[in-house]
Amino acid sequence: xxxxxxxxxxxxxxxxxxxxxxxxxxxxxxxxxxxxxxxxxxxxxxxxxxxxxxxxxxxxxxxxxxxxxxxxxxxxxxxxxxxxxxxxxxxxxxxxxxxxx
Amino acid sequence: xxxxxxxxxxxxxxxxxxxxxxxxxxxxxxxxxxxxxxxxxxxxxxxxxxxxxxxxxxxxxxxxxxxxxxxxxxxxxxxxxxxxxxxxxxxxxxxxxxxxxxxxxxxxxxxxxxxxxxxxxxxxxxxxxxxxxxxxxxxxxxxxxx
Numbered sequence: 457x458x459x460x461x462x463x464x465x466x467x468x469x470x471x472x473x474x475x476x477x478x479x480x481x482x483x484x485x486x487x488x489x490x491x492x493x494x495x496x497x498x499x500x501x502x503x504x505x506x507x508x509x510x511x512x513x514x515x516x517x518x519x520x521x522x523x524x525x526x527x528x529x530x531x532x533x534x535x536x537x538x539x540x541x542x543x544x545x546x547x548x549x550x551x552x553x554x555x556x557x
Numbered sequence: 558x559x560x561x562x563x564x565x566x567x568x569x570x571x572x573x574x575x576x577x578x579x580x581x582x583x584x585x586x587x588x589x590x591x592x593x594x595x596x597x598x599x600x601x602x603x604x605x606x607x608x609x610x611x612x613x614x615x616x617x618x619x620x621x622x623x624x625x626x627x628x629x630x631x632x633x634x635x636x637x638x639x640x641x642x643x644x645x646x647x648x649x650x651x652x653x654x655x656x657x658x659x660x661x662x663x664x665x666x667x668x669x670x671x672x673x674x675x676x677x678x679x680x681x682x683x684x685x686x687x688x689x690x691x692x693x694x695x696x697x698x699x700x701x702x703x
């Protein structure tokens with residue numbers, strides 16, 4: 457049995473139609489198991505993906521494609537904690553992926 | 558939510574952009590796809606998710622009113638999730654509800670989702686080989702300039 461979530465990558469296509477991420481520094485908030493991150497990270501300059509739920513963050517670490525290892529930093533941390541230890545004006549783009557809810 | 562948006566404002570460069578992706582505050586159609594045809598079975602409705610989506614819209618509107626962000630672009634797309642069986646769908650939806658439930662009222666959506674899955678299962682079996690169960694989630698994506 458398999459669940460296929462958005463196999464046509466309409467989410468990534470919608471993102472590319474909405475913003476030019478080429479070469480940009482991206483912060484993704486609520487990156488879950490990384491499913492969405494892997495779909496766009498090839499185009500970005502550098503991606504920091506944060507996820508507060510430990511189980512989801514661990515899955516992302518396990519599933520991080522080798523081609524993205526130098527480009528994507530995965531962190532198990534909540535936005536509040538991440539923001540309190542990060543410098544201002546650090547990112548070109550912030551993506552709230554299904555996480556503002 | 559508003560506090561999170563204020564933190565994001567600080568983390569972004571002055572010319573930076575916030576991209577928000579979240580489901581629209583509506584029920585999601587449940588469909589059976591087979592050989593190019595689509596039949597609608599019903600609607601999956603989880604009140605907490607709809608409420609969360611509305612609150613997300615309100616929070617974005619609030620920070621826009623305060624001048625923290627300016628809405629530059631907004632559109633919608635359908636994110637489709639495919640299931641081989643109704644049992645798989647019921648299990649997956651229950652897992653999501655359990656994961657994101659904030660209180661007991663959210664769990665009340667589980668029996669409704671299971672009843673919908675049961676009905677979908679009958680339709681799926683009648684449709685025969687190659688039929689798939691699909692949840693169509695209408696999703697909102699917007700770009701806000703800092």
